[in-house]
Structure formats: C-alpha cells, structure tokens
Amino acid sequence: MDQQPDYTEWTSERLVERVTLLEKQLREQTTKYTSRQPSFSPEPKAKKVKPVRQFDPSKYSTRFIALKFAYLGQHYNGLEYHTNNATPYPTIEEELWKALSKAKLIFPTPNPVLNDREPNWEGCEYSKCGRTDKGVSAYGQVISLRVRSNRPLPTPKTEDVHAEEKGDIVTPKDVISGEPATPEVTAFDSVKDEIPYPQTLNRLLPPEIRILAWCPSPPPDFSARFSCTERRYKYFFTQPAYTPTPGPAGLSPTKDSNGQQQREGWLDTNAMNEAAEKFKGSHDFRNFCKVDPSKQIDNFRRHINSARLIRVQPNFQGSLGYLDLPDFQKQYPPDVDNELVPTAESVRRDLPTGPHIYAFQVRGSGFLWHQVRHMVAILFLIGQGLEKPSLVDDLLDTTKTPQKPVYDMADAAPLVLEDCKFDPELKWVYIGDSSNNSASATRAGAKGDGNHGVNGAVDELWKVWRRHKIDETLAGSLLDLVVRGHEDGDPQGYEMRSEQDEGEKRQKKSESQRVFQGGDAPRNVGVYTPVMKRPRLETVEVVNAKYLKRKGLDPPERNRGTGEPGGDDDG
Numbered sequence: 001m002d003q004q005p006d007y008t009e010w011t012s013e014r015l016v017e018r019v020t021l022l023e024k025q026l027r028e029q030t031t032k033y034t035s036r037q038p039s040f041s042p043e044p045k046a047k048k049v050k051p052v053r054q055f056d057p058s059k060y061s062t063r064f065i066a067l068k069f070a071y072l073g074q075h076y077n078g079l080e081y082h083t084n085n086a087t088p089y090p091t092i093e094e095e096l097w098k099a100l101s102k103a104k105l106i107f108p109t110p111n112p113v114l115n116d117r118e119p120n121w122e123g124c125e126y127s128k129c130g131r132t133d134k135g136v137s138a139y140g141q142v143i144s145l146r147v148r149s150n151r152p153l154p155t156p157k158t159e160d161v162h163a164e165e166k167g168d169i170v171t172p173k174d175v176i177s178g179e180p181a182t183p184e185v186t187a188f189d190s191v192k193d194e195i196p197y198p199q200t201l202n203r204l205l206p207p208e209i210r211i212l213a214w215c216p217s218p219p220p221d222f223s224a225r226f227s228c229t230e231r232r233y234k235y236f237f238t239q240p241a242y243t244p245t246p247g248p249a250g251l252s253p254t255k256d257s258n259g260q261q262q263r264e265g266w267l268d269t270n271a272m273n274e275a276a277e278k279f280k281g282s283h284d285f286r287n288f289c290k291v292d293p294s295k296q297i298d299n300f301r302r303h304i305n306s307a308r309l310i311r312v313q314p315n316f317q318g319s320l321g322y323l324d325l326p327d328f329q330k331q332y333p334p335d336v337d338n339e340l341v342p343t344a345e346s347v348r349r350d351l352p353t354g355p356h357i358y359a360f361q362v363r364g365s366g367f368l369w370h371q372v373r374h375m376v377a378i379l380f381l382i383g384q385g386l387e388k389p390s391l392v393d394d395l396l397d398t399t400k401t402p403q404k405p406v407y408d409m410a411d412a413a414p415l416v417l418e419d420c421k422f423d424p425e426l427k428w429v430y431i432g433d434s435s436n437n438s439a440s441a442t443r444a445g446a447k448g449d450g451n452h453g454v455n456g457a458v459d460e461l462w463k464v465w466r467r468h469k470i471d472e473t474l475a476g477s478l479l480d481l482v483v484r485g486h487e488d489g490d491p492q493g494y495e496m497r498s499e500q501d502e503g504e505k506r507q508k509k510s511e512s513q514r515v516f517q518g519g520d521a522p523r524n525v526g527v528y529t530p531v532m533k534r535p536r537l538e539t540v541e542v543v544n545a546k547y548l549k550r551k552g553l554d555p556p557e558r559n560r561g562t563g564e565p566g567g568d569d570d571g
Contacts, residue, residue, distance in 0.1 A: 066215040099204035135412035140419035207460035213428040230421040240265040246327035254385030267383035275389035279307040289368035293547030373409040403536035411518035
C-alpha cells in the first residue's frame, strides 16, 4: 500500500497541483460511472395534440327563449357592456356572454369591429329588460335571445336545403317539389327533452349570478325591453340609518311627524311614507333623474303604479344590542314606527327599537336614468327631518321648479331590480320544477338538477350569504363591544362612562350637519341648505341644445322618451 504523503511539509504550490490532479481524477471516474448506468426513467412520450374540434352551428336547430336571472351587482360595472369602454369591474353582460359562448348556446354573426373576447349579440335577437347601473343588483332581470336547441333537425330528401323559421324553432325548409321533409323519428318535448339552460349556464357563471328560470315560448315579436309593462324596484336601508350619537348631544333640533325631537341616525319613516305616496300617478320626473343629452329626451312624464315603505324583517335583531340602550333610543315609544307594517309584535312596548331593515318599494311602467336613486335621496332628506314631505310636490311641479336643484342621488348598492312583469305574463319553467326534468339533465346526475343541486341557485347563493353573514356578525359584535366597552354587556357600565358635562353635550349643535344618502356612513355637509334654495341646473332644453351644437348634429324628431314601457335607462 502506498504510504500516505505528509502534506505538512509540502509547499503551497505543490498542494495546489495535488488538489487539481485529484479533482481531474474524480471527474473522470464520475463520467465513467454514470455512462454505464441504465436509464430508469424512459424518455417522455410526446403528447398527442388533439385537433380542435370545430363547432358546426348548421348541425343544430335553434329556438327563441327568455331567461330570468338574479345577480348581486356590488362588484360589477352594471348590466350593459359598452364597446371600447374599459371598466374596473366586469359587466353582467360580459359574464352572461362568456357562459353562453362557452356552452355553445349562441351563434353570433361575426362583427369585424369586435375582438373575440368582446360580447357580440349580432344575429342572436338579444334584448334586455332593465339596464341596471354600476353596483345595482337584480332579483328578476329578464333577457330574450335565440339559443341552440336539442330538437333534432329533420332529414331533407334533397341537398337543396335552406333555413326557415317555423314557430320558435328553426328547421330546414321543405324541398322545392313540395314534398315535406322526413318527419322526426321520435316526438320531441319542448321542455323535458330540451337542454337544461339554467343548470348549464349556472355551471359556468360566477356564484353571484344565477339563472332562475327560462320561458320556452315567449309571445310573437317578444322583446324583453319593450314588452315589459311594469318594473319593480326596492331600495333597502337600515333603521337607524347610521349609528346614533348617545345622550342629549345626539338630539337633532328637528322634530318628526309625531312632534317628537329626533335623534340623529333615526329616520322618520312615517314622513317618508307620506312623501312616497306623492310619487304615485303620472308626473314629470325631470327633477328626479339625470339627463343624458345624447338621447335627446324631451318627455320626462312617467307613471308610477305604487310607491311605499315596507318593513322587510319585522322581527329582525342583529348583534347590535347597544341600540336598545336608553341613550340611543328615538325618544318616543318603539311601536310608533311599526304603524307602516302592522304585526302582532308591533303593539308590544318591549319590542327592540332596532336595527330593522326597511325598503322603499316602487313600481312603474318605465323609469328615467337614475330616477329611483333620486327619489330615495329626497325621501332620506325628509326622513332626517331636513325637509318636509311637501318637497316632493315642489319638485314634481315643473311650472314652479322648471330647473332641477343641485342635490346628490342615493348610493347604488342597496338598489335592486326586484321583478319585471309582462302582458301576457310569461310562463316560466323554474329550476327544480317537475316539468323541467329534462333527459339530458337526468343523465348528468339527478342530484345536480334541482334548485338545491350543484348547478342550481341555492347552494352557491348560500355560500355568498354565509360569507357576508359571518362578516356582519363579527363586525356587529365588535361594534357592540366597542360601544359598551366591556365583555359582560352590562348597560350600567356604559351609562357610567357616558357621563359628560352639559357644555360637551351642547357642543354638538355647532358641528357640521350629517346627511345620510344610503351609503355606509353619513356625509358631513356643513350648514345644511334646503333643496329649494340651492343653485339650479340648466333646463333640459338648454342641455339638449348645447349637446347638439357641440356635436354638430341636427335636432332629432321630437317625441323622444314618450314614456312607453322600456323606453329609457332604469335604475
């Protein structure tokens, strides 16, 4: 065996040479060893690229239907998509179009102006009922369009075949000789044998958008927009509208309809309901809308069938227990506010004063742009005691008020398009109806067919509701704890900490006026100026004329915005 060299006596140059030699030998041995080892991982086989299967629309029949759907619109930029208009959030139409296209339910005519990712409704006979704005939700929105059908195409006897509509189904044209096409082998049920449209689309749509029902046979010449005879809106708000200031410091100098001094945050719902009644009937609502000069509307008369306040949850109690403490109360018996919606509970003196959920419910044949939100804004001013119900009369009287006073409209988030009505009324097939047990849905799995199934409406909406309910509970419990200031919730502890000298209590009177407009918090406006004493906007005629001059356009034919159903933007 070779004797181990004594490296201690080596010079540094000799040590470097030795290390270099050993590294070279190690590399040679490594290369020699690895070259002899078999490969245990075979080379990956090249994946076969499946050819893209081209979808041939000519092999399918189509039918004209209507869809009823709901959506929570807080995270969407409204219903309608506008070309070349980038928005921070997607629109409801974009999501609908993507789902319909992915499911191969629509066959739009190519539009060279639009790219492949933009909604294209050309050739789909598409129409929509209410064009809700950014942040607005809907429970009963309706669209109509032509979609792919499961109905088999009859087999023609010659190759000379053209498409022709027969009823609501597109079928090949009979041969020129007059002989009818070969009849279908089996009878086709237009509902049970059809594509389960709601389930198919719900599988592809975001959870905040749910298809509720479809109408197999809309009337001839049906339009979701122009066939609508009544639109129903609800605007939700809490009572109190915002957290009240406790004690004398929170008392407002105004008095409610019962002659009692109001506390900031609480709304006089009786006065609001009195004002809401004034909207009923046919009126000129030019002072309750936003004017769009591009439409050149000169007729602002609309008919309101019903307008009132309703208590949505008469027995609702959240986690905000501090609102039942004496210093936060309205200064008059709790059951006075329950006269709008009488219940067995309303006569009980021990009924908690809040928080409750109310809604302004309005029904009409058509609405102007932002009309509902303007109506609600005025009702909130009246409910806070800042205006009298007679303000509605003043604004509806265009002889007295030809120019709209400057005021802000209510927040968009609490507004909902509740329902759309048609005459004759459409026959809807809802998810889970026994008449909608389609064969294709059954093959896909019965558990996912109903309203509570995987592709129904309930399961996904439950997830959305629960997420927000937990958020509400956590925030409400924290708010209650912060106001009370201790864990056991003993009101006496709060009352002790709320002691202030009279000077501090009266200081509130000199602070800025807080105005509630439907949002999460009131807005400080300084010294409040009554609506009828504010600056006025230009008349509609002047606004329209300036737009035409700026665009270099000729005046259009009159009778724009005649008030017919569906003639204008809603919301």
